[in-house]
Amino acid sequence: MPSEQSTATAAPPRPVRRSRAPRGSLSSDLILDHALRLLDEKGLDAFSMRALAEDLGVGTMALYTYFRGKDELFRAARDRVLAAYTPPSAEGSWDQRLRAACIAVHELFTGRPAVLRLLAESTGNDDFIDTATAAMDRMLALLREGGLGREDAARAYGTLSRFTIGSALREVRVCARPEALEAFRARIAALPPERFPHLSDLAPELLLATENGGDQYEYGLDLILCGIRALAQQPASAATGS
Amino acid sequence: MPSEQSTATAAPPRPVRRSRAPRGSLSSDLILDHALRLLDEKGLDAFSMRALAEDLGVGTMALYTYFRGKDELFRAARDRVLAAYTPPSAEGSWDQRLRAACIAVHELFTGRPAVLRLLAESTGNDDFIDTATAAMDRMLALLREGGLGREDAARAYGTLSRFTIGSALREVRVCARPEALEAFRARIAALPPERFPHLSDLAPELLLATENGGDQYEYGLDLILCGIRALAQQPASAATGS
DNA sequence: ACCACTAACGTACAGCGTACGGTAGTGCGT
DNA sequence: ACGCACTACCGTACGCTGTACGTTAGTGGT
Secondary structure, three states: OOOOOOOOOOOOOOOOOOOOOOOOOOOHHHHHHHHHHHHHHHOOOOOOHHHHHHHHOOOHHHHHHOOOOHHHHHHHHHHHHHHOOOOOOOOOOHHHHHHHHHHHHHHHHHHOHHHHHHHHHOOOOOOOOHHHHHHHHHHHHHHHHOOOOHHHHHHHHHHHHHHHHHHHHHHHHHHOOHHHHHHHHHHHHOOOOOOOHHHHHOHHHHHHHHHOHHHHHHHHHHHHHHHHHHHHOOOOOOOOOO | OOOOOOOOOOOOOOOOOOOOOOOOOOOHHHHHHHHHHHHHHHOOOOOOHHHHHHHHOOOHHHHHHOOOOHHHHHHHHHHHHHHOOOOOOOOOOHHHHHHHHHHHHHHHHHHOHHHHHHHHHOOOOOOOOHHHHHHHHHHHHHHHHOOOOHHHHHHHHHHHHHHHHHHHHHHHHHHOOHHHHHHHHHHHHOOOOOOOHHHHHOHHHHHHHHHOHHHHHHHHHHHHHHHHHHHHOOOOOOOOOO
């Protein structure tokens, strides 16, 4: 101990001195709740361990009792979101059910913008939660039910997966942001029509398509499903016949 | 000057004292060259203004003479990559040319993994370079040439764009990483077949599809083009007829 | 009553982007 | 030839980040 503190020795920078939080005031679930709320409200960039701890009314290092670090916390948050996925009711033909399943995944993604970025940036080195694996298995089942061969089913799944995440990313980053929409509108209106004739000509349609991203996803999904149905009706690859 | 340095006063932490670089040793182009090299070699996470400056043999703050900050430097790097895009030769039918154009964009993206992440995370608030705008205009032209209506052309372009970036992201993050591939293989082999029967059954095909991502892109692209061709042959939306 | 255990915490360190001010080399007007 | 304005390069410093390490205080077991 350095020395006794005299009455008015100008406390260094006034760190506010929170009183120590009581023993049971933290848990993995509580931390994840606040983390997901913070991520949804302030975004991934504004998130920090310090901000999360302050939001919880707790010292920063208390978080490390429950998670090894930021990465593990993020993985847990991602899994929590994926676990909330509930497959749509199984009605209709195989392609109708496949369509519904894809849309459900897409809505799950776009509903949690910050977590979507975590998903997009994941290297795929770590396990997914059972819910996600089950969803994958179900989609493969539907593709097989539609009559696709083993290889076609695997590749068609890959196509749907790639399109879904790309689409969700796009919507989260631009379609859902009024500022980005306005910037897009201004940019497209300022283009010289003589140099970019088709862009200028289709400006209203492009703008409209950008404004409501969900419709755009379903539109593209139907294009892909059209190709998949063509596969289903023929033994060999029908899509490549250009 | 504070005071004369005595013989062995234990220089603080030894900052190496680089000698000042001569006057003409920097330029925007040179900085971008090194930045792109660093990004490609070490990845986006390992990149920092300090590391870039050291790579250039220059003080950190010298970079701020040419770029307002890290964001502006990244945008310039992105534009430099996009400017390198050369459209493929215009031969064949409209859909063959569209296919070739998409593949060229996809190869451009997967060739610069770090820059792709910059692209994926961009909010779309800022201008694109003329090269990119021209590529967009050309694709719209091809879609129109194929007979698509104004709205269908705009939406089909959106579909291709979403699939292309989602696909490139996937390939860069997992297909091109031996470690990620190995993790995927191990994960899929460890799944209980009774709970995920289709996943287990299609394991070899899924693995094969993951290994060569470029083929996967072309496969999905052909599925989408199949849907687009169906649109081209009918006035109303043909894809939604499920 | 005491102890072992551990949840919550404070401090510290290395690294980040960059605002601000300083310094030295250059080109121009005289 | 001289001086001066200009600016490319740079050092320092500030506030931020994630987290390693050691400390403290509350709790269940004996």
